Amino acid sequence: MGDARLDHDMGSEPREDEFTILVTGFGVGSPPNQFPSDLIATSHPALVFRNPATEAPFRAQYPVNPSWEIARGLPAYLPPLRGKDDGDPAADSDLPPVRILVHPEAIRVTYQDVRALAPSFWDGAYGGGGGAQQRRIDACVHIGMASARPRYALERRAHRTGYRTPDVAGEFLEDELPGGQEDERWIWHGLPDELESALDIPNVHRRWKELSSPEVDLRISDDPGRYLCDFIYYSSLATLHKQQRPGKVCFFHVPADASDGAVERGRELALNLIRSIAESEMAEKKRAAQ
Known part of the structure; x- marks a missing residue:
């Protein structure tokens, strides 16, 4: 599959009227098949072994993470709806140009990597690494794999605690270890147990x-x-909450199918979701200005 990141030209000068949406995707990985059954039973659906005693781990069953395949193939700008000028990113008269800024690498499925990376998305001028032109992020879509079931989910909220499954490096989240949440120096001390997206999720879902x-x-x-x-969803929302900024973030869960057809379908749905977010936000901005 082609890598549309090469076409994003993240160093190009952003236009003042652009609406910029950051998109991230996860890489491949699962814990080795060595953890107790009670941990497996409480794990994320994408990590549950169908038969822990006999089956290969998740990595062998799903060697490609479709979330990254979907993300990396997105265009640099939201294309116009069919029937409009395919060469003009501003051809949708109700929308400004919608810039799609894909994080340049698949995010490693570890707590340490996510915790270090997520705040950089919201430091006021995300550059994506490599000395690229810095850009204001108006909204973010994190993409991840949920399960083999053929359904797609727009997640509304994220959780501060309950991360009891080790990551792909076999590491547990330090927060969940004894005493990890008692110290006032804990990064999420005093934050709500749940944080909701500040996007109008029902409205976005209807448009989608x-x-x-x-x-x-x-x-x-x-x-x-x-x-x-x-975890990455809460990390983004928590960063914005601590900055007293609206949590214009959502999480898009996709099935585990990484076939060409499934990735193409997921990419089309991701573009529809991005359009829905931009439309919803522009409509809200218009209402607020009246």
């Missing part, structure tokens, strides 16, 4: 369904899974 095929199962979910998907 209207843009997408009725045959595709698109749902709102309130349980991202208490694993790295939930």
